[in-house]
Amino acid sequence: MKILVTGGLGFIGSHVVVELQQEGFEVVIIDNLSNTDISVLDGITAITDKKPVFEKLDLRDKVSVVSFFERNADITGVIHFAASKAVGESVKNPLLYYENNLNTLVYILQELQKKDSAKFIFSSSCTVYGQAHTMPITENAPVQKAMSPYGNTKQIGEEIIQDVCRTSSSLKAIALRYFNPIGAHDSFKIGELPLGVPQNLVPYITQTAMGIREHLSVFGGDYPTLDGTAIRDYIHVVDLAKAHVTALKKLINEAQGPIYDYFNIGTGKGSSVLEVINAFEKVSRQKLNYKMVERRAGDVVEAYADTAKANEFLGWKSIFTLEEALESAWKWEQKMRN
Numbered sequence: 001m002k003i004l005v006t007g008g009l010g011f012i013g014s015h016v017v018v019e020l021q022q023e024g025f026e027v028v029i030i031d032n033l034s035n036t037d038i039s040v041l042d043g044i045t046a047i048t049d050k051k052p053v054f055e056k057l058d059l060r061d062k063v064s065v066v067s068f069f070e071r072n073a074d075i076t077g078v079i080h081f082a083a084s085k086a087v088g089e090s091v092k093n094p095l096l097y098y099e100n101n102l103n104t105l106v107y108i109l110q111e112l113q114k115k116d117s118a119k120f121i122f123s124s125s126c127t128v129y130g131q132a133h134t135m136p137i138t139e140n141a142p143v144q145k146a147m148s149p150y151g152n153t154k155q156i157g158e159e160i161i162q163d164v165c166r167t168s169s170s171l172k173a174i175a176l177r178y179f180n181p182i183g184a185h186d187s188f189k190i191g192e193l194p195l196g197v198p199q200n201l202v203p204y205i206t207q208t209a210m211g212i213r214e215h216l217s218v219f220g221g222d223y224p225t226l227d228g229t230a231i232r233d234y235i236h237v238v239d240l241a242k243a244h245v246t247a248l249k250k251l252i253n254e255a256q257g258p259i260y261d262y263f264n265i266g267t268g269k270g271s272s273v274l275e276v277i278n279a280f281e282k283v284s285r286q287k288l289n290y291k292m293v294e295r296r297a298g299d300v301v302e303a304y305a306d307t308a309k310a311n312e313f314l315g316w317k318s319i320f321t322l323e324e325a326l327e328s329a330w331k332w333e334q335k336m337r338n
């Protein structure tokens with residue numbers, strides 16, 4: 001079975017490609033290389049002993065999208081990662097996020113609708129819950145008004161997919177609502193590779209420990225949490241990647257299942273920013289230079305998952321600990337810089 005992975009050379013996408021190829025799927029990658037490097041393709045190939053088909057393409061170009069699907073008519077499933085993903089950046093540049101995250105989704109779904117049968121996995125986010133009223137967050141928690149344009153694109157994206165599934169007899173889809181992916185593959189041939197200044201906590205931590213960044217800014221020390229810093233659910237990227245393969249198999253094997261469903265993908269445990277820093281210092285034996293700064297626009301106080309639905313209906317569960325994920329991220333950073 002041939003599967004298209006958009007954004008397949010990105011952090012999460014590359015790990016999913018590895019898992020797909022190791023499960024015997026034929027993979028085609030689309031990426032415009034806006035936030036990654038072509039060298040990731042070599043890392044995937046080295047791990048799996050198979051080079052996936054790669055096409056550099058900007059999915060905002062509808063003509064190119066139509067042409068791609070005409071040339072690859074045997075694609076029967078899509079895992080869609082290609083999107084801008086930084087909360088802070090989306091607050092500053094909302095139109096970039098609405099164009100890149102929504103137009104591309106529409107163009108892909110238009111092509112999948114033409115097929116007799118198609119499976120679609122959507123890279124969604126726990127940001128759809130906004131600041132949930134209770135923890136841990138279940139899938140029954142209400143989708144609240146988004147606190148950032150990024151979060152809003154995920155909410156709208158899910159609504160678009162659900163609407164299309166209702167009117168299409170050929171399309172089945174699952175949205176995976178990620179919490180906070182971190183870490184690297186245990187081969188250390190692929191990992192998080194942000195271009196420019198990292199937008200996420202853990203690569204900023206590892207770059208600070210390597211001396212690339214002068215210090216780590218902790219956004220907000222006055223949250224109503226035990227240590228005053230924001231709480232998130234940090235999941236190892238390999239656990240997250242395996243969830244995609246499990247979800248895809250669910251769509252393929254269960255013809256009578258729902259046409260659209262959604263699942264939280266996390267560990268079920270919340271960790272504060274200071275707890276992550278302390279855990280990193282423990283596994284790396286590095287003392288981090290960090291300072292408290294003002295809160296960042298669009299951030300919620302806390303968010304961690306109830307994963308019971310994914311555990312039961314997908315048969316998936318996270319395996320790696322926070323410390324194991326941080327240790328893999330540190331080893332990946334060291335390998336890149338040495």
